[in-house]
Amino acid sequence: MNSTKQRLDASAPLADEAFMQLFAGSPNAVVLREPEGRVVIRNAAFTRMFATGDSAGQQFSEDMPRPCPEYRECAKDIIRGDATIHSLEVCWQAGAERTVETSVSQFPFTLADGRDLVWCIFVDISDRKQAERMLRDAENKYRTIFLHAVEGIFQTTPDGRYLDVNPALARIYGYESAEAMIQALRDIKTQLYVDSARRDEFIRIMDQEHAVWDFVSEVYKKDGSRIWISENARAVYDDQHRIAYFEGTVVDITRRKLAEEALETQRELFTQLFANSPQAIVLTDMERNVIDANMAFERLFGHRAMDIRGFSIRGFIVPEELMADTETFRAAVLSGNAMQAETQRRHKDGRLIPVSMIGFPLKVRGATQGVVFIYQDISERKAFEEQITHQAFHDGLTGLPNRSLFAERLARAVERGKRRPGYRYAVVMVDLDKFKSVNDTLGHQAGDDLLVEIGRRLTDCIRSMDTVARLGGDEFALILEELTSEEEALAIVGRIEETLRGSLTFPAGEIRPAASIGVVMHSEEYASAEDLLRDADIAMYRAKELRCGNLLFDRSMRLELQESMNLENELRIAVADNALNVHYQPIIRVNGGKLEGFEALVRWNHPGMGQVPPSRFIPLAEETGLILPLGRFVIREACTHLAAWRTRFSGGADLFVSVNVSCLQFLRDDLVGYVAGVLHDLGLQPGSLKLEITETVLMHDPVHTARELQRLKELGVRIAIDDFGTGYSSLSYLQRLPIDHLKIDRSFISGNEQAEGNLHIVNSIISMARALGLSVIAEGVEREEQLACLRELDCDNAQGFMFSRPMDAQETEAYILRHTQAGPTTGPPL
Numbered sequence: 001m002n003s004t005k006q007r008l009d010a011s012a013p014l015a016d017e018a019f020m021q022l023f024a025g026s027p028n029a030v031v032l033r034e035p036e037g038r039v040v041i042r043n044a045a046f047t048r049m050f051a052t053g054d055s056a057g058q059q060f061s062e063d064m065p066r067p068c069p070e071y072r073e074c075a076k077d078i079i080r081g082d083a084t085i086h087s088l089e090v091c092w093q094a095g096a097e098r099t100v101e102t103s104v105s106q107f108p109f110t111l112a113d114g115r116d117l118v119w120c121i122f123v124d125i126s127d128r129k130q131a132e133r134m135l136r137d138a139e140n141k142y143r144t145i146f147l148h149a150v151e152g153i154f155q156t157t158p159d160g161r162y163l164d165v166n167p168a169l170a171r172i173y174g175y176e177s178a179e180a181m182i183q184a185l186r187d188i189k190t191q192l193y194v195d196s197a198r199r200d201e202f203i204r205i206m207d208q209e210h211a212v213w214d215f216v217s218e219v220y221k222k223d224g225s226r227i228w229i230s231e232n233a234r235a236v237y238d239d240q241h242r243i244a245y246f247e248g249t250v251v252d253i254t255r256r257k258l259a260e261e262a263l264e265t266q267r268e269l270f271t272q273l274f275a276n277s278p279q280a281i282v283l284t285d286m287e288r289n290v291i292d293a294n295m296a297f298e299r300l301f302g303h304r305a306m307d308i309r310g311f312s313i314r315g316f317i318v319p320e321e322l323m324a325d326t327e328t329f330r331a332a333v334l335s336g337n338a339m340q341a342e343t344q345r346r347h348k349d350g351r352l353i354p355v356s357m358i359g360f361p362l363k364v365r366g367a368t369q370g371v372v373f374i375y376q377d378i379s380e381r382k383a384f385e386e387q388i389t390h391q392a393f394h395d396g397l398t399g400l401p402n403r404s405l406f407a408e409r410l411a412r413a414v415e416r417g418k419r420r421p422g423y424r425y426a427v428v429m430v431d432l433d434k435f436k437s438v439n440d441t442l443g444h445q446a447g448d449d450l451l452v453e454i455g456r457r458l459t460d461c462i463r464s465m466d467t468v469a470r471l472g473g474d475e476f477a478l479i480l481e482e483l484t485s486e487e488e489a490l491a492i493v494g495r496i497e498e499t500l501r502g503s504l505t506f507p508a509g510e511i512r513p514a515a516s517i518g519v520v521m522h523s524e525e526y527a528s529a530e531d532l533l534r535d536a537d538i539a540m541y542r543a544k545e546l547r548c549g550n551l552l553f554d555r556s557m558r559l560e561l562q563e564s565m566n567l568e569n570e571l572r573i574a575v576a577d578n579a580l581n582v583h584y585q586p587i588i589r590v591n592g593g594k595l596e597g598f599e600a601l602v603r604w605n606h607p608g609m610g611q612v613p614p615s616r617f618i619p620l621a622e623e624t625g626l627i628l629p630l631g632r633f634v635i636r637e638a639c640t641h642l643a644a645w646r647t648r649f650s651g652g653a654d655l656f657v658s659v660n661v662s663c664l665q666f667l668r669d670d671l672v673g674y675v676a677g678v679l680h681d682l683g684l685q686p687g688s689l690k691l692e693i694t695e696t697v698l699m700h701d702p703v704h705t706a707r708e709l710q711r712l713k714e715l716g717v718r719i720a721i722d723d724f725g726t727g728y729s730s731l732s733y734l735q736r737l738p739i740d741h742l743k744i745d746r747s748f749i750s751g752n753e754q755a756e757g758n759l760h761i762v763n764s765i766i767s768m769a770r771a772l773g774l775s776v777i778a779e780g781v782e783r784e785e786q787l788a789c790l791r792e793l794d795c796d797n798a799q800g801f802m803f804s805r806p807m808d809a810q811e812t813e814a815y816i817l818r819h820t821q822a823g824p825t826t827g828p829p830l
Contacts, residue, residue: 021743029122032092035081035108040575049102049124050094065092068099069741071380078104081118089125101126151551152250158243160188160199172252174222184222192225192374196216202231206246210235216253283362287791288330289313291370299378300355304346313373317345329705332360333371344636345375354378391393395470397448406469410479410529411565417522426489428478429518429540430458435474442509449506450513461496477536486521486552493519493550517550518542568624570590570606571617575630580604582637583806586815587658587777590791595819597656599799600638601806602630622662633664636678639689641809645683648813651820660691660722663697667704672711679715686716692743694722704735713738720777734772742769749790749800759789766793 018192023030029046033039046052050065067075068091075090077083085106094100103123110116152169156162162182171672173192175181185191189199198217203761213230233248274281280297284290288312293305301317308316318326322343332339338360362370381534393405401409413425432454439447451474458468458476467479478496483489496517503512518540526532539553573578582793584598603613642657647766665671677687691712698705708718721734744765748758762778769776778790783798790798807815 010066012113014032015656029102029124031120031122033081033118033120035116035118037081043770046122049100049122050092051098065094065100067092078106081106081108082118084108084355085419087123099757100124125498136749143341147251152229152249153248153251155245155247156188156600156606157245158203161186163245164496169250172227172250181222184672192219194220202233203518204232206235206243212248216370218255220227224507227251227252227254260364278376280377282313282373282375283370284313284373285370286368288314294423297375300347300375301345317346319344319346320538330371331356331357333361336361336368342378354382359764387745393454397472398452400459401467401469402454403469403471404475406467406471406479410532411466412478412528413481413522414532417524417526417771422484422729423522424483425484425522426480427520427522428480428482428489428493428496429536430454430476430478431473431516431544433514433538433544434574438511442511444508446506446509446511450511451506453504454500454513454515456501457499458496459497461492477533489519489521490552493517497549515549516547518543519550519552553609568620568626571604572624574604574606575621575626575633578633581808582634582641583808584638584641584657584804584812586798586803586819587797589794590778590787590798592766594656595651595816597658597799598642598658599658599692600635603806622664623666624670627662627664628669629668631662635659635675639678639682641812643686645813645816646684646688650814652816655816656688656718657690658720658830660692661697665691666697666708667701672708672715673751675712675717679717687718690718690720690741692720692722694723695808696738698737707737734768736776738773741777743777743779744795746800747788749778749780753763760791762790762795765792766795 012581020699023041023043027045029043029049031039031042031046052065067078071090071092074088077085078088078090083106085104088104088106088663089101090104091099091101093767103125105121105123106115108118115639119496140729141573146166149166149168150469152172153166154162154169155164162185165178165181167178170176170181171811173181173185175184191198193199195218205215211232211234213232213752214292215233216228217231218226218228221227228255230251231248233246235243236245236247238244238708274292274294277294278296280294280300282290282293282297289310290305290308292321293308298304303316313399314323314326327460328730329339329341338358340353340356340358342356345357347353353376356378358374360366360372362372381676393402393408394400395402399550410427417423417425432450435447435450438450451470454476455468455470458478459699462468462480465481468482469477471477480489480492497515500513503510505511518536518538520532520536522532529779535553539551543549543551580602583601583603585597585601586598588594589596593788604614606612621630638657638659642655645652645655661671675689675691678684681688693705712719718740721739721741723745724742742765747760748765766776775796777797777799778795779799781787781790781798781802787798804815
């Protein structure tokens with residue numbers, strides 16, 4: 001025990017001396033202070049670091065450097081000296097303009113005599129922090145370059161995955177971000193390169209050269225489109241000298257590639273054009289010497305290119321008498337103009353060849369270096385001019401004059417008519433009936449054969465001074481000239497009609513053609529060929545309408561056509577302006593006379609013509625498509641009135657309304673959808689609406705019509721067949737289709753002729769309806785005896801003038817009021 005104490009006492013001075021040398025020589029600033037702040041001792045490094053004087057005995061806070069503003073909060077524990085701190089980084093203001101960045105460690109301890117002291121050690125890290133900042137700035141700089149470079153930059157693994165890419169590369173490949181691209185492309189070889197072998201080539205070059213330059217490949221973008229890229233890359237190796245990854249840049253060279261391909265294509269095209277052109281081409285320099293000539297030149301003029309290169313072209317092919325013209329032509333070309341002319345050139349054997357010659361400047365980098373001459377032998381062209389003219393003015397199929405030649409000849413006929421008072425001629429338009437069905441059933445070849453035969457027959461019917469032409473399709477036209485009378489023209493037309501009726505036998509089958517013919521006679525009122533064609537066309541279409549074979553034009557046809565066009569325009573305006581209105585004709589129960597409902601009938605009160613008959617404007621509406629908006633108007637108007645009547649009148653709750661529906665509404669309008677919408681909007685029961693269709697509607701498109709009728713039936717709407725017995729009555733469709741009622745046509749009720757036969761027909765219809773579970777409505781009831789007969793035959797309902805003529809909405813309301821409160825009536829017509 002004593003020996004240990006003696007060793008410690010002996011070693012104390014040595015330890016103290018070593019400590020003081022360590023304290024004094026330490027490169028780190030060290031200060032010993034009391035917790036209250038008085039400095040006990042500091043070393044020289046502290047003085048150097050902070051440029052302070054001797055602070056022994058002074059307060060720590062008085063002579064210490066101040067922490068920089070942003071470090072004041074974290075430095076307060078150092079100032080107070082009441083905490084243990086390990087490597088706290090603080091920046092201090094050392095003097096007026098200098099700062100020192102330090103790592104501070106602080107720890108309090110207690111001496112043997114009980115005094116508390118605090119060691120503070122400051123390590124100068126200014127150089128380290130500056131290096132860190134420089135490194136950070138460099139990283140930011142290069143990261144900015146990476147992020148904002150216009151070229152794509154990448155790092156990839158040898159097995160084909162992306163480690164990092166910049167936004168530019170993501171944009172080049174069509175990705176919204178670099179992350180999305182890295183996530184999507186897991187195998188560069190199969191997902192990126194159009195030719196996966198390019199990746200193998202990339203790896204091979206890397207293995208051999210450790211870098212690739214201008215590595216051009218076709219790649220896929222995200223959307224599947226293709227672009228061309230050029231890659232520059234190098235291999236980066238790890239410590240074991242193995243390839244760690246590849247890094248490099250990518251440039252989209254699609255435009256350059258396309259431009260190169262276009263340039264190469266142009267070169268190839270020019271080479272092929274020059275070598276293989278059927279036109280003779282010779283290139284000459286500014287001294288007229290031949291640079292080159294193609295094979296066509298050799299064939300045309302008999303001179304080999306190798307024999308004339310370097311010699312003046314004039315001495316070989318230009319005739320002496322044309323030297324001056326040739327020089328004028330060449331001078332014009334050298335002035336910058338492309339020139340064309342027809343001339344003659346001499347063959348090697350001495351003969352002259354008519355040629356078409358084109359000359360234009362031969363330019364290299366914008367400077368004229370010579371002249372290009374192109375020659376074409378026009379000997380055959382001259383021979384074929386007549387044939388070409390014929391083709392320009394004749395129909396290719398029938399060989400007849402075409403529309404252009406016909407118009408020219410008709411114009412000449414009109415001019416002759418103006419000059420010669422006694423000159424008479426006629427224009428005839430011929431249009432084949434049902435020609436489309438020939439093409440559809442027997443084929444287009446049969447249609448062509450028919451047109452050729454019709455052309456031949458028409459030609460056989462005319463005289464030498466007449467013209468027959470094919471205007472197009474199945475339409476032919478004739479000019480009958482030098483006529484003595486109208487009867488002569490009609491006799492020729494009759495002969496044409498008779499000739500066309502003869503049957504034709506083709507490999508595809510037998511055809512019995514028919515035609516509609518319109519005829520217009522020349523008169524002084526015609527000032528142009530167009531007017532004659534127009535009126536012949538009108539007559540032809542009227543003949544087709546009336547199915548009368550041929551028809552001679554008169555002015556009333558044009559007036560009727562104009563009137564029909566005017567009426568169509570006025571009807572279009574009336575439909576658009578809701579200027580039409582709906583009238584209603586009551587439908588009465590035959591037994592008991594109860595009011596059952598009404599048929600809605602559209603009426604047009606024209607401001608100038610008064611009431612326009614439905615028979616006049618309804619067919620026009622169907623022909624022009626106006627029946628679609630018109631039909632919708634009638635359905636909504638009738639349903640609107642019915643909804644009001646069923647609500648307002650105590651006896652009107654069971655009333656129904658019938659609306660006629662056209663074929664076009666079934667085929668082109670969403671009839672079911674519209675009806676459902678109207679019923680829903682008005683809160684009307686579907687069973688209160690009855691739609692009436694004719695038998696012809698069922699024939700146009702039976703499958704579509706049946707489907708639409710079934711949809712109406714499922715909706716709850718009732719279906720009636722209107723004008724039953726006048727069309728293609730078929731028991732099969734009555735059994736198949738969802739029909740509720742039959743309406744017997746008025747011709748079987750109100751007709752006086754063959755009354756006994758009509759009675760049997762009505763009885764048969766009613767019996768058939770009973771067998772099928774259908775109800776029957778008879779139209780056209782006008783007299784009491786007719787009603788009595790229907791009652792005897794057990795007919796369900798009737799309508800006609802006996803009960804009432806069609807009434808407007810206000811009159812209909814009065815009618816309902818009378819017949820639902822005062823009781824039913826079967827009296828005389830109102």
